[in-house]
Amino acid sequence: MGLLRVMMPPKLQLLALLAFAVAMFFLENQIQKLEESRGKLERAIARHEVREIEQRHAQDGLRERESSSAADGDDDLVIIYNRVPKTASTSFTNIAYDLCGKNHFHVLHINTTKNNPVMSIQDQVRFVKNVTEWKEMKPAFYHGHVSFLDFAKFGVKRKPIYINVIRDPIERLVSYYYFLRFGDDYRPGLRRRKQGDKKTFDECVAAGGSDCAPEKLWLQIPFFCGHYSECWIVGSQWALEQAKYNLVNEYLLVGVTEELEDFVMMLEAALPQFFRGATELYKTGKKSHLRKTSEKKPPTKESIAKLQQSSIWKMENEFYEFALEQFQFVRAHAVREKDGELYVLAQNFFYEKIYPKN
Incomplete structure (x- = not known):
């Protein structure tokens, strides 16, 4: 190469160097393409191997189910929706009722006496036994105003799988306040507990009424905290942390709700x-937005500011913000937005290097 530099004019030397650089770039590019092709081939082989394994497992599973009626699987799945009042829970539950026939699962409403969200110890045992052993009702979707129960x-x-909405x-308290007085469009003829009371939420706050007191905000934390006495002590920091943990x-x-x-x-x-x-x-669907509280009036800034001075609101709001975050x-890793519409992401993992080889 040194001899060539002596014999060749500078322009030809430059052209030779450029030609060499182009050739090297082309060669590296081809090598990279070969590496990518090899990677794609390896992934295709891995996916093919996974499909073969899945098919074998499916065949084995079918034989096992045919030979044993006690085999666990999706038919044994139970979902519990311990719904918080006035969080659009009826709207969501109606979706489950509309789908249960087509998707072949059972929906059961947990109706507690006086809507008491805390079960007695004996009822806890009965409920756990029902949920786990009532095979005729599986797969099942249970819903009701019941606080979290640790199975x-x-x-x-x-x-069971727990889900919920807060x-x-x-906003939840305002909705509940007017619901007790005017009901909703779900069962408009049903007489509510506070029917006849025309006082607005703002008037209640100004007068220091009990139905709009900060203590009435204490509901979502205990619903997630569960069946412990501390959960229902208004303003308990322990209850807040336990609710977050659960x-x-x-x-x-x-x-x-928002x-x-x-x-969904x-x-x-x-x-x-x-x-x-x-x-x-x-x-x-006709039922998805069915239940709307009647005569509901949004609170003024003054009423909101007064409630927000309470330590109880600060704790309930902290829990709400925690749940929202x-x-x-979870949503950021599950869906993407395109042209104003949300789309669920496709599977983003696969298996490879599966050994031993068959």
């Missing part, structure tokens, strides 16, 4: 056995 304490091997605490450790998904459609979409993606068709039904985190 692990009862020695259950396969716990709402901005002041939300992230015991619940598959917790949505918010973004209910996204909650993610449930359909995660649990299609139950919620296949739920998103379309929510958008177009977790929900948005």
